[in-house]
Amino acid sequence: MKTDNNGVAAWLLQVDRLVNVAIGQFELIHIIDEPDYMSIPQAPDYCKDVVLWNNNIVPVMSLASWLTSCLQVDNTGVVAIVVYQDDQGKHKFGGIKLSSPPIQAKVNNSQQCQLTDDLDKWRKVSLSSFKSKTGDIVPIIDVSKLFSQVLLS
Amino acid sequence: MTDLKFKNKSQRDDVRYHVSMLSFAGIKLIVPQSEILSIESIYELESNEDNENHIGVIYKQGIKLPVFCFSKSMEVYKTLPEDRFQCVVLQHENIMFSLLCYEITNAVISEIEFHNLPICMNNNKIPLTHLCLYKDVDNMHKLGMVTNTARLNEYINKLK
Numbered sequence: 001m002k003t004d005n006n007g008v009a010a011w012l013l014q015v016d017r018l019v020n021v022a023i024g025q026f027e028l029i030h031i032i033d034e035p036d037y038m039s040i041p042q043a044p045d046y047c048k049d050v051v052l053w054n055n056n057i058v059p060v061m062s063l064a065s066w067l068t069s070c071l072q073v074d075n076t077g078v079v080a081i082v083v084y085q086d087d088q089g090k091h092k093f094g095g096i097k098l099s100s101p102p103i104q105a106k107v108n109n110s111q112q113c114q115l116t117d118d119l120d121k122w123r124k125v126s127l128s129s130f131k132s133k134t135g136d137i138v139p140i141i142d143v144s145k146l147f148s149q150v151l152l153s
Numbered sequence: 154m155t156d157l158k159f160k161n162k163s164q165r166d167d168v169r170y171h172v173s174m175l176s177f178a179g180i181k182l183i184v185p186q187s188e189i190l191s192i193e194s195i196y197e198l199e200s201n202e203d204n205e206n207h208i209g210v211i212y213k214q215g216i217k218l219p220v221f222c223f224s225k226s227m228e229v230y231k232t233l234p235e236d237r238f239q240c241v242v243l244q245h246e247n248i249m250f251s252l253l254c255y256e257i258t259n260a261v262i263s264e265i266e267f268h269n270l271p272i273c274m275n276n277n278k279i280p281l282t283h284l285c286l287y288k289d290v291d292n293m294h295k296l297g298m299v300t301n302t303a304r305l306n307e308y309i310n311k312l313k
Binding site: 044 | 180223225226227268270271272273274275276278279280281284286294295296298308
């Protein structure tokens with residue numbers, strides 16, 4: 001990630017009305033508005049859809065569903081396409097449903113903080129966390145882990 | 154020409170695949186055409202009086218076959234929806250059962266790319282073998298859900 005005096009560039013993704021997460025600047029590669037989903041029968045509620053993007057089959061995560069264990073959540077239809085490396089080092093694509101368009105931010109070391117108990121669920125898929133300017137704790141997502149089998153266990 | 158063979162890796166082939174597309178509840182399952190034994194009228198369906206997961210039975214070659222009816226998410230329907238007009242009999246080795254569909258169409262697909270189910274969603278409950286990318290008659294890329302009789306049978310057995 002590119003660093004300057006203001007910190008490291010990142011994207012803030014609002015995945016629920018009250019929840020933001022962050023990913024690295026170069027992990028977000030595209031935004032799709034109102035994609036055509038294909039729902040996969042019997043897939044987990046938080047990852048039941050795939051989309052066709054640039055001739056790739058892309059699984060789409062609803063982190064709001066995962067957080068609330070509820071299928072019906074308040075997403076806008078905006079999907080962030082992210083890139084990550086799988087276990088074999090191959091580039092793969094994933095989608096994350098958003099509640100609003102992503103925002104660029106700078107994050108520096110002084111903002112680092114621990115996840116509180118109410119955010120414990122994020123430990124499975126986060127690299128670290130920081131306190132935003134509004135005082136919210138924002139998990140920094142490990143995108144490879146998010147699209148691995150870790151949420152199934 | 155080649156019957157649909159399922160591969161364990163993403164791959165684009167130039168061979169032509171004979172497939173059947175089973176449409177119901179807004180979804181379309183792609184199965185090997187060689188596993189379609191017959192298509193029966195819905196009027197052949199005898200309703201099920203037992204408390205079973207299947208919606209009824211049909212008789213094929215003197216054998217009583219269970220008929221299953223699924224929702225979009227492949228949950229079992231126990232009452233007949235209005236949009237099921239055809240009853241497809243699937244057979245593979247000694248497995249034979251029937252599914253109620255809205256429509257069954259045959260296709261020959263020349264450009265198809267098979268993909269394993271994404272690992273982040275593969276909870277071993279999904280009644281599919283693969284996802285696929287193929288080109289439709291208008292040369293447009295389409296997403297598809299690939300399954301076969303054995304995989305569907307495995308899914309049905311877990312419902313019991």
